[in-house]
Amino acid sequence: MNTTRKLLPIACLLAATAAPAARASADNPSATPASAPLQLEWDARLRHEQVDDDAYSRDARADTLxxxxxxxxxFGSGWSGLLEGAGVASAGEHYNSGANGRTQYPAITDPHGGELNQAWLGWRNDTFGATLGRQRLLLDNERWVGNVGWRQYEQTYDALSLQWQPLSTLNVRYAWLDRVHRVAGPDALSPPARERRLDTHLFHLAWTQGAQQWTGYAYLHEDRDVASASTATWGVRWSGNALSDGNGPGWTLEAARQDDYANNPLHFSHDYWLLEPAWTQAGLTAKLGWEHLGGNGRHALQTPLATLHAFNGWDDQFTVTPPGGIEDRYASIAGKLGRDGFAGKLGWVVAWHDYRADRGGRYGSEWNASLSFPLAAGLSGLVKLADYHADGFGHDSAKVWLQLEWKGRQALADAR
Structure with missing residues (x-):
């Protein structure tokens, strides 16, 4: 694992040398009002990812754009639409993308190619909205339903989604999912890794009062291609801060129950809970967390539509919950390098995880760290690290990412 760890000082040097050249600007001059009749939107991301996994004799490295x-x-009168494509280019094949068959390397799921990312038509007024077509869906913290935005390809859904807001404090959402398009891309060697046919119903209700939000949800997920992935999940979530300015104590509490559903040939019932107290002061936020995904030794709670990279460590050891379940106990601290000027725009995060089985022994531990920095209007940089130490599950693994991303939009026609 020496190769990846040698990249740590290089990554830090890159961040340090990039900082003086940055132009501090919170506004994107290319941003345009949503009312413009026609807009061009773009998101370009250049990334180097390197993986040093003790299970392999070779390191993986991917340079992708x-x-x-x-x-x-x-269109006016509340109507709108989006047509969006995505393309990924890679320099070299020194990694297992899931589509190139290079299984002698560790996996980096960023294959080259192209696909239709979103294509939808929507209508919205002050209280009701509806969207039909291939679209992005994000619910709460994306623990159950998300777009996996970290990978170069995005997870999107062929869906009908509805939103009703009868009160300013109450939001009701429903979505029916017909298909999920996954981040392994349309050329993945495994067909279920490309896309899956679904008959999934998502019910979500959120009530916001001041700095607090209460959420209730029911996710009835039927996977027509992988029957064992079909589940019914019912849960509640409470998050908030004691003070309206966001300082002082904060919390997230969540509990859910997941059972087999629809065409699933298995029979199970698993618990989920999350306890996450936090404290914010002087621009720093410290968190302690305990996330529980239940397992019985034969089967465990799963979250197949989640943005999995955001949970249980950035090394992605637990994108599929082991049969014994997971107890993830973690601590993190995040903030800015300064209060004013450019230093006030440099965001950093350090986190530590301890992984244990719900039934069984210890899995391992992991350190995560990242530094993000603006470079110009719409352009940002990121240095990110993950270091997993195995103790009964998997193998020691370390990853490093160096990334530049440019986002923007430009009106192609003026509002009349």
Whole structure:
């Protein structure tokens, strides 16, 4: 694992040398009002990822460039639409993308190629909205339903989604999912890794009062291609801060129950809970967390539609919950390098995880760290590290990412 760890000082040097060249600007001059009849939107991301996994004799490295390009139309009277494509180019094949068959390398799920990312038509007024077509869906913290935005390809859904807001404090959402398009891309060697046919119903209700939010949800997920992935999940979530300015104590409490559902041939019932107290002061936020995904030794609670990279460590050891379940106990601290000027725009995070089985022994531990920095209007940089130490599950693994991303939008026609 020496190769990846040698990249740590290089990554830090890159961040340090990039900082003086940055132009501090919170506004994107290319941003345009949502009312413009026709807009061009783009998201270009250049990334180097390196993986040093003790299970392999070779390190993996991927240098990829993703361009997401879309046309957004606002037709008036509440109608709008989006047509968006995504393409990924890679320099070299020194990694297992899931589509190139290079299994002698560790996995980095960023294959080259292209696909239709979003294509939807929507209507919205002050209280009701509806969207039909291939779209992005994000619910709460994306623990159950998300877009896996970290990978170069995005997870999107062929869906009908509805939103009703009868009160300013109450939001009701429903979505029916017909298909999920996964981050392994359309050329993945495994067909279920490309996309899956679904008959999934998502019910979500959120009530916001001041700095607090209460959420209730029911996710009835039927996977027509992988029957054992079909589950019914019912849960509640409470998050908030004691003070309206966000300082002082904060918390997230969540509990859910997951059972087999629809065509699933298995029979199980698993618990989920999250306890996450936090404290924010002087621009720093410290958190302690305990996340529990139940398992019985034969089967465990799963979250197949989640943005999995955001949970249980950035090394992605637990994108599939082991049969014994997971107890993830963690601590993190995040903030800015300064209060004013450019230092006030440099964001950093350090986190530590201890992983244990719900039934069984210890899995391992992991350190995560990142530094993000603006470079110009719409352009940002990121240095990110993950270091997993195995103790009964998997193998020691370390990863490093160096990334530049440019986002923007430009009106192609003026509002009349």
């Amino acid at each position: 993703r361009l997401r390009l879309g046309l957004r139309a606002n």
